[in-house]
Amino acid sequence: xxxxVKKDRLxxxxxxxxxPLLIFFSLIMLIPVYILVKVSxxxxxxxxxxxxxxxxxxxxxxxxxxxxxxxxxWPAFRKSFTVATLTAIFAIIIATPASYVISRLPKKVKxxxxxxxxxxxMFPNVGIALPIAVKFLKWNLMDTYIGLVLAHLIEQLPFxxxxxxxxxxxxxxxxxxxxxxxxASRLRALMSIVIPNAAPGIAxxxxxxxxxxxxxxxxxxxxxxxxxxxxxxxxxYVNRGGFFQTATYAxxxxxxxxxxxYALQRYLKSDYLGGAIK
Amino acid sequence: xxxxxxxxxxxxxxxxxxxxxxxxxxxxxxxxxxxxxxTNPITGSLSLDNYRYLLEREDFRKxxxxxxxxxxxGLIMQLTAGLILALMLKKEFKTKGIFRAIILTPMGxxxxxxxxxxxxxxxxxxxxxxxxxxxxxxxxxxxxxxSTYRFVPIDWASGGIRTILMIAFGDMWKVTPxxxxxxxxxxxxxxxxxxxxxxxxxxxKWQTFKNITLPLLKPSITMAVILRxxxxxxxxxxPMILAGKTVPVLATYAFEEYRVYNNPNISGAVSTILLVxxxxxxxxxxxxxxxxxxxx
Numbered sequence: 001x002x003x004x005v006k007k008d009r010l011x012x013x014x015x016x017x018x019x020p021l022l023i024f025f026s027l028i029m030l031i032p033v034y035i036l037v038k039v040s041x042x043x044x045x046x047x048x049x050x051x052x053x054x055x056x057x058x059x060x061x062x063x064x065x066x067x068x069x070x071x072x073x074w075p076a077f078r079k080s081f082t083v084a085t086l087t088a089i090f091a092i093i094i095a096t097p098a099s100y101v102i103s104r105l106p107k108k109v110k111x112x113x114x115x116x117x118x119x120x121x122m123f124p125n126v127g128i129a130l131p132i133a134v135k136f137l138k139w140n141l142m143d144t145y146i147g148l149v150l151a152h153l154i155e156q157l158p159f160x161x162x163x164x165x166x167x168x169x170x171x172x173x174x175x176x177x178x179x180x181x182x183x184a185s186r187l188r189a190l191m192s193i194v195i196p197n198a199a200p201g202i203a204x205x206x207x208x209x210x211x212x213x214x215x216x217x218x219x220x221x222x223x224x225x226x227x228x229x230x231x232x233x234x235x236x237y238v239n240r241g242g243f244f245q246t247a248t249y250a251x252x253x254x255x256x257x258x259x260x261x262y263a264l265q266r267y268l269k270s271d272y273l274g275g276a277i278k
Numbered sequence: 279x280x281x282x283x284x285x286x287x288x289x290x291x292x293x294x295x296x297x298x299x300x301x302x303x304x305x306x307x308x309x310x311x312x313x314x315x316x317t318n319p320i321t322g323s324l325s326l327d328n329y330r331y332l333l334e335r336e337d338f339r340k341x342x343x344x345x346x347x348x349x350x351x352g353l354i355m356q357l358t359a360g361l362i363l364a365l366m367l368k369k370e371f372k373t374k375g376i377f378r379a380i381i382l383t384p385m386g387x388x389x390x391x392x393x394x395x396x397x398x399x400x401x402x403x404x405x406x407x408x409x410x411x412x413x414x415x416x417x418x419x420x421x422x423x424x425s426t427y428r429f430v431p432i433d434w435a436s437g438g439i440r441t442i443l444m445i446a447f448g449d450m451w452k453v454t455p456x457x458x459x460x461x462x463x464x465x466x467x468x469x470x471x472x473x474x475x476x477x478x479x480x481x482x483k484w485q486t487f488k489n490i491t492l493p494l495l496k497p498s499i500t501m502a503v504i505l506r507x508x509x510x511x512x513x514x515x516x517p518m519i520l521a522g523k524t525v526p527v528l529a530t531y532a533f534e535e536y537r538v539y540n541n542p543n544i545s546g547a548v549s550t551i552l553l554v555x556x557x558x559x560x561x562x563x564x565x566x567x568x569x570x571x572x573x574x
Contacts, residue, residue: 008482008483010482010483010484011482011483014483018366018369021362021366022366022377025359025362025363025366025381026377026380026381028451029380029381029383029384029451029454029455030380030383031399031405032384032387032392032395032396032399032451033383033387033395035395035398035399035405036391036394036395036398039398047398048403049403050403050431051403051408051411052403052404052405052408054405054408093295094295094296094299095296097292097293097295098292098293098295098296098297100292101289101292101293102293104289117300120300120304120305120308121508122508122553122556122557122560123304123308123311123549123553124511124512124514124528124529124532124549124552124553124556125512125514125529126512126514126529126532126533126536126545126548126549126552127307127308127311127532127546127549127550127552127553128304128307128308128311130307130311130314130532130536130542130545130546130549131306131307131310131311131314131546132303132307133536134542135307150303153299153303154303154304157296157299157300158300158304161296186288187288214388215388215389215390217389217390217514217515217518218514218515221533222533222536222537231388231390234390234391234394235390235518235519238393238394238397238519243398246394246397247394247398250390250391250394250395251391253388253390253391254386254387254388254391257386257387257388258386258387259386260386261382261385261386262379262386265379265382
């Protein structure tokens with residue numbers, strides 16, 4: 001046997017550096033968020049200078065008040081909110097029954113279907129958005145809620161199907177079978193046995209779809225000419241160089257995402273991640 | 279056929295809306311884009327003109343190279359950080375819950391917003407330059423740097439490798455939690471008795487890591503590599519926000535050709551090239567690095 005001192009040198013290094021490294025990573029994860037919020041509540045002297053301060057010196061609500069009363073926030077907010085909600089509702093209606101069927105397919109077929117769904121995600125968004133934009137221009141769907149909902153579903157349907165297949169898979173087939181032996185029709189068994197059992201999974205998936213749609217940028221960019229969604233509003237101020245409006249809008253965009261993500265933390269499994277969270 | 283329809287009518291009915299939607303709003307657009315890429319915009323006939331045009335464009339070649347560098351660099355950075363964090367979070371310690379929540383923070387931040395935050399940090403008058411400035415001042419004070427040295431703020435968005443690094447860092451910040459969770463799930467599925475056996479045999483940490491953890495983690499790593507590389511090649515929001523026009527990647531280049539120069543056919547050609555790159559990369563990875571084990 002080799003001397004154990006030599007063997008565990010790496011182990012020792014790990015033991016000593018464990019907490020410092022963990023704190024270092026934690027700081028990196030937190031600092032960008034802190035800076036963002038800090039800029040949105042700082043006075044220009046602390047930010048637009050050669051030497052910005054790290055701490056909040058001159059606190060102010062000015063930028064927030066300006067943004068909240070400017071009249072430009074609410075239309076964008078409403079558009080993002082409505083589109084995200086409609087996208088989530090339609091995604092659930094279309095994807096739930098389909099995922100149930102996919103989850104009951106023979107293993108090999110299921111694998112191919114899921115791979116097919118993944119393939120649609122391999123194509124760059126800018127490629128799909130292009131013919132969609134051309135088509136929607138013809139159909140007069142630019143700047144409309146329904147146009148955006150249709151476009152957001154392109155990305156969200158494969159994502160939610162992926163998640164829901166995993167949810168349905170773990171519900172035992174025997175449950176439906178016994179219901180059907182008791183005289184329930186297949187549809188009845190599905191509605192009163194399978195769906196209620198899958199309800200928590202469906203709810204979590206819906207929230208993730210809502211978030212993805214709320215954050216969506218590429219399709220919104222292609223399909224909007226004058227009515228901005230909230231992410232586009234952020235981008236608009238980035239281009240205009242509005243330092244404080246950008247920070248404030250960005251913070252507003254983040255709040256629901258942060259709240260939901262934090263609340264759903266324990267549901268964050270690799271199933272969900274495999275899909276599309278970006 | 280009739281019997282098949284009769285037996286499975288419910289299944290077909292349930293899956294039909296999804297299938298039709300994906301067919302009409304995803305599959306057909308993809309084919310249209312590919313066709314657009316092979317269509318000459320003036321004559322309307324099928325040709326390779328768009329690709330010839332792209333090869334001559336300096337911007338396109340740059341975008342091509344930049345996309346590759348960002349993808350490879352990003353992949354290495356994300357997997358390293360994700361693996362370190364996953365190994366850390368696998369350990370049991372008192373404040374684990376708090377640290378786990380902190381490390382997952384970027385998941386609660388939209389990609390676009392992470393770009394904005396990094397804009398403040400990597401601005402010429404930003405917080406990272408300020409940090410570097412204070413460090414140099416400190417070193418001057420101790421006497422490690424000549425007192426005549428003056429720190430010149432770095433312009434991170436000026437293009438070149440700096441900007442690429444900034445974008446790769448931005449993407450890493452955003453997705454490291456996802457990679458961490460993916461790898462953590464893999465780590466937790468490794469049975470504990472394998473480690474116990476290794477300990478009894480007197481294996482060092484490094485040996486255990488190299489001979490047990492890494493091979494058994496391979497399926498999770500494969501999954502992470504494939505998911506992340508697909509997303510990295512298509513990267514769009516971050517370069518759009520962080521670099522504007524100085525560092526085009528293929529996705530932003532495709533957008534510009536459509537929106538700014540009104541060349542949908544060129545844009546279609548770029549998207550097709552991007553798809554081919556992604557497919558080649560995924561296939562090569564599966565064939566030569568993973569040999570199909572990860573997805574089996």
